[in-house]
Amino acid sequence: MPFNYFERFVAFKYLKPLRSDGLLSIISWFSFIGIAIGVATLIIVMSVMNGFKIELQKRIIGFNGHLYISKFESNIENYQFNIDEFTNIEFVDPNITFQSLMISKNQNNGVLVKAINPINLSNYELIYENLNSSKILPLDCDCIIIGDTLATKLGLNLGSKIKLYSTQTISTPFGSLPKSKEFEVSGTFHTGMSEYDSNFTIISLKNGQDLTSNKNKVSIIEIHLLDPNNLKETKLKLIKNYPVGEYLIRDWKEVNSTYFEALKVERTVMFIILSLIILIAAFNVVTSLFILVKNKTKEIAIMRTIGISRSGIMRIFLLIGSVVGISGTIIGTVIGYLITVNLENIRSILNSQFGLNLFPPQLYYIDQIPTDMQLIQVVYIFIFSILVSILATIYPSYAASRLEIKGILKNV
Numbered sequence: 001m002p003f004n005y006f007e008r009f010v011a012f013k014y015l016k017p018l019r020s021d022g023l024l025s026i027i028s029w030f031s032f033i034g035i036a037i038g039v040a041t042l043i044i045v046m047s048v049m050n051g052f053k054i055e056l057q058k059r060i061i062g063f064n065g066h067l068y069i070s071k072f073e074s075n076i077e078n079y080q081f082n083i084d085e086f087t088n089i090e091f092v093d094p095n096i097t098f099q100s101l102m103i104s105k106n107q108n109n110g111v112l113v114k115a116i117n118p119i120n121l122s123n124y125e126l127i128y129e130n131l132n133s134s135k136i137l138p139l140d141c142d143c144i145i146i147g148d149t150l151a152t153k154l155g156l157n158l159g160s161k162i163k164l165y166s167t168q169t170i171s172t173p174f175g176s177l178p179k180s181k182e183f184e185v186s187g188t189f190h191t192g193m194s195e196y197d198s199n200f201t202i203i204s205l206k207n208g209q210d211l212t213s214n215k216n217k218v219s220i221i222e223i224h225l226l227d228p229n230n231l232k233e234t235k236l237k238l239i240k241n242y243p244v245g246e247y248l249i250r251d252w253k254e255v256n257s258t259y260f261e262a263l264k265v266e267r268t269v270m271f272i273i274l275s276l277i278i279l280i281a282a283f284n285v286v287t288s289l290f291i292l293v294k295n296k297t298k299e300i301a302i303m304r305t306i307g308i309s310r311s312g313i314m315r316i317f318l319l320i321g322s323v324v325g326i327s328g329t330i331i332g333t334v335i336g337y338l339i340t341v342n343l344e345n346i347r348s349i350l351n352s353q354f355g356l357n358l359f360p361p362q363l364y365y366i367d368q369i370p371t372d373m374q375l376i377q378v379v380y381i382f383i384f385s386i387l388v389s390i391l392a393t394i395y396p397s398y399a400a401s402r403l404e405i406k407g408i409l410k411n412v
Helices: 005-019 022-063 118-123 148-154 194-199 205-212 228-241 257-295 297-305 310-341 343-354 375-401
Strands: 067-071 089-104 107-116 131-133 143-147 161-172 175-189 200-204 220-225 247-251
Touching: 005 310, 022 257, 022 310, 022 375, 067 228, 089 118, 089 148, 089 205, 107 118, 107 148, 107 194, 107 205, 143 148, 143 194, 148 175, 148 194, 161 205, 175 205, 194 200, 200 205, 220 228, 228 247, 257 297, 257 310, 257 375, 297 310, 310 343, 310 375
Parallel strands: 107 200, 143 175
Antiparallel strands: 067 220, 067 247, 089 107, 089 161, 089 220, 131 175, 143 200, 161 175
C-alpha cells in the first residue's frame, strides 16, 4: 500500500503528540513496550527450548547408542556383530546395564551400572572427553568410572575403594546373599547432565557379567551410527538378522519419546501463551488509535473538506499504528537477540550476585542454559508481530475514514 508525501507528513506529525499527550502517550508507550517485550520473550524462550532439545539429544546419544537390540525375557548369547555388513555403523557395543547398590565406607547410594567393552570407552565422546582418570578402564583391573557428582556425594577420589552389590544372589552358610565385588575408582566423568553425573557408573563387560551371573551374555547390543538421519534404513537391515518375534529393536527416539514429546508440547504451549503478550499489546494499539481519532476529528474533517479521500485518511492512521508496531518489533528482536546470546552469562551473574539458583541442574538435567536461535523461527516471530500490529490498525483506521464531516466543522 503506497503512501504519498502528504500522508507520510501528516502521519509523522500525529506521531509527535503520542510522546506527550497524557493518556494517549501512556497507552502508546504501553503498546510499543508490550510488543517489544512480547517479541523479545518469544525469541528468548523459543531459543532456550530449541537449545534444551538439542543439548538433551546430544547428551543422551553421547551416553547411549542410536539403536538398541534386546531379546524378549532373556539375555543375548550370540552378540558378536559383523560391522562390515553395514556402511552407516560407527561402532557396536554389546553391554549389560543393571541397577546396583554402591557402598563406600559408611555411605551407600543406588546406581545404574553400565558394563561395556573397555576398548569402546573412547568412542563415548561425551564421557571420554570429560574424563578425569588415572587408569582408563583396563581389562585386568577391577576398576570403575563414576560421575563426578556421585563422587563428591560419597566423598570418593581416584583410587578410592567401593563395593557394588547386584540383585543376583549366592548361597552361603548364612543363607542367600547378594553378589558383590570390590572396585577401585579409576576415573570420574562430567557430562553436564545431572542424571548421569549423579547416578551412572561404568565397569568392564567382564566384571558386569561376573556380577550379574551372565557369563558370555549381554543384555543389550548398542549400535552407534555415523549418520543418525539414516536410522530407519539401518533398522530395517537389522531386522533381517534379528527377527521381530524373538528380538526387540528400538531407536533412541522411541526409548526417549516421553522426554521429547513433553518438550514438543511444552514448546507449542509456550509459543501460544507468550504470543498473547503481542496480542494484548496490539489491543493497546487499537485503543491509542481510537483516542487519536477522537482527538483529531476536526483535523480529519478539514482534510476531507480540502479533498483528501477516505482511503487517504485510512492510510494515514494505518501508517501511525504500523510505525508503533514495527518499531516495537524491531526493538524487541534486537533485545531478544542480545539477551539470548548472553543468557548463560546473565544467569551466572544473577546467581553469584544475589545468591540465586536459577536453572538448577537437578531439575533441568543439564548444568547450563542452552540456547539455539534459529533464523527461520526469528523471522516467523518477526512477521507474526508485524502482521498482528498492522491488522490491529485496520478497524480504527477504517473508522477514521468513515467519519461524517457534516456538523463537525460548525464549532471550528
